Amino acid sequence: MKRFLLAMLFLAFAGLGFAQEKAPKSPRVTVENKAVKISYGQPSKRGRVIFGTLESFGKVWRTGANEATEITFNKDVVFGGKPVKAGTYTLFTIPDPKTWTVILNTSHGLWGAYDYDKVKDKDVVNIQVPREALSKPVEKLTFTLPANAVVFEWDDTKFTVPVK
Template structure:
């Protein structure tokens, strides 16, 4: 009798250990691409929130992001920029508020767009909302001195700048 009880105890212990080590057949997270971190950058009277993708050895412009096609200028959902005061963005007046920022990459210049519909899930939704564009400006595409691994926004005095891979785009910004 003692050996039967001991045998059953070992069987239950082994079964419990096995069930704890066996991963779920298809965990929900395994079906999703990794999310780029959401970060913010601030300058005088302006703040931007964006998903920060990494280069990870890929060719970005053109390649991952073809020339002439709309880009949400970040990852996961639209990049949203908040102006705390009325501003001049690329020489055009913009009221204080929050806007989705999109770009159309080009070989020599980018079209930078502010759209009044924020928190868009991606470029496909932009097509439904492009009539809500507030501003479209052209900005030259410049080469960076070194490769920039992660998409990065900054606000040096008088500009909004973003850099990624070998590309730098600067839009004049005044308050």
């Protein structure tokens, strides 16, 4: 009986290692410079076809995973040729094989783009940017902030929004 109890105790403690929370598949990532900060869920390609399959063309997308992507401007800027006041916005996109629509919206705390139709009246920017085809796929969705721009790259797609 003693051996049985010891074996059960051992199995219970061994099982605790498996019960620990694993790192999320799409961690929340923040990239920032002096003027812009972007916080987004960073999904991976993992062998999937992303645009046109996983993320439909012509449909509003959260531009990341889990909670909708947020972009913060520390001062008033010109984003894609349109004036934007300092503050935090939700960033949505509409993927397309040739031209992407980039949307800034004043709603906050959204999970994905599921309720976008309820908040689309809060859009402050709606611009078109050309899609650039990448010769080598990018595994993890990535935003970068080179001087005067916001750059998005994932799978075989890249787009750039000028920021002044």
